[in-house]
Amino acid sequence: MRSSNPVLTGRGFARIKESTTQVQDLNTLESRPTSAPMSIDDVVIKTAGLFAVLVAVGTFAWRANSPGLALIGFIGGFILAMVNSFSKKVRPALVIAYAACQGLALGTISALYEAQYNGIVSQAVIGTACAFGGVLLAYRSGKIRVTPKFTRIMMGSLIGYFVFALITMFTGRPTGGLGFLIAVAAVGLATMFIVMDLDQIEKAVAARVPQEESWRMAFGLMVTLVWLYLEVLRLISILRSDD
Template sequence: MSLRNFKTSNPVFNGYFWEDGKSSPKTMTVLGIFIKSMIGMLVIAAITVYLWRLSESGMSMRWFTLGGMLGAIVVSILISFKQNWAHILVPLYIISKGIFLGGFSSYAHNNFPELPYQAIGVTIITFMVMLLLYQWRIIVVTKKLRSVIITATISIMVVYLISFILGFFGIKSYIWGTSWLAIVFNVLAAIVASFALLLDFDYIERYKNKAPKYKEWLATWGLLATLIWLYVEVLRLMQKLAIRF
């Protein structure tokens, strides 16, 4: 079957593997994605630690958090339209996410120093568990499962977007508080983020050694986006529980 006839269901990967499938003799490999992802995570970690130090010295992280988030969104949109620029845009996305995470997690690091490390541990463990569940076919990625995960993901993102917009008008959404409703929402979001990893694994497996080499950057972008989302949800949940109890 031609890659052009296969339509993906992952919002991050949508359309990446349909075009230019025969334009390059080199193909996407799991090793290439792994190396790029590891380098990306190391860069994000370095930026985050640097911003933690600035935060400890008294510098406000508000604009770093907002700027990093907006930068990542803009770069993601550019990647969607300029996929052949991925080798330039994905590193910019990584830097933006590093700035965002540095600002976002600085509060937790300053007030609950162990929480960011615990959140990283939970994220890694979740990643490994989901990978094993996928590899052993305990969970099979079917069309129905893809639809459920994507629908849940879009719904959560819409809630976040509405809450973000309401914040500009001084209306605080329930999801930012420490109520049980807010905690349950975070738990559900973390579960959806963990299941979204299955889609990343599925697409990498489908197109390894088939898609053009440059699309390793796109696969890396998708995987990092999911991992960062999972980490953010886990850290937010831990913060709420720490404050509440």
């Protein structure tokens, strides 16, 4: 049950490429004179809708509890994530399809964890929500800011984690104290990437990008939150395995 999300590397490299002219690029990206500018409300509504799809499909996958659905979800989600990450045109249907695929994968994985550790899914959901809320408050209060140095550190950490995830696909994850520390670091990394998403959304709103770009922002936030949930789920399972 791998929790690393390699799709994030695509978004990461996109950020690196746009780091020096991000606001200008967002201001001109697929600009249409007749399109209303994107707002925070647009992103919130789209994100809520995507998670509604994820939960609905996830509930079905939970009840079905079929490894085949998880495989379909992972493969389909990976392909759709790559398309959505690198496509210049916003494709809402593919973003919604991505949410459905994630529902298949997460519903099955969550059921497997729940069967082994009763109540772990609700704990992971609460933990993810608390992490998101804490980062949101810190970002809005100005205690956390995205600077060029911060971005470079996050990108370097992400690439390192991605390489680590690829290696452990063949060697297995470390256990014991080292495994716990890596799980904590992964949760911290995923949490900090929420800051990157919030900053990107704020700059996009300031640049008055077209309203349809809210789908891209909602997709990016969903990718990060799904990654965070899986890492929190893994961390809690490590803690509870010692009980």
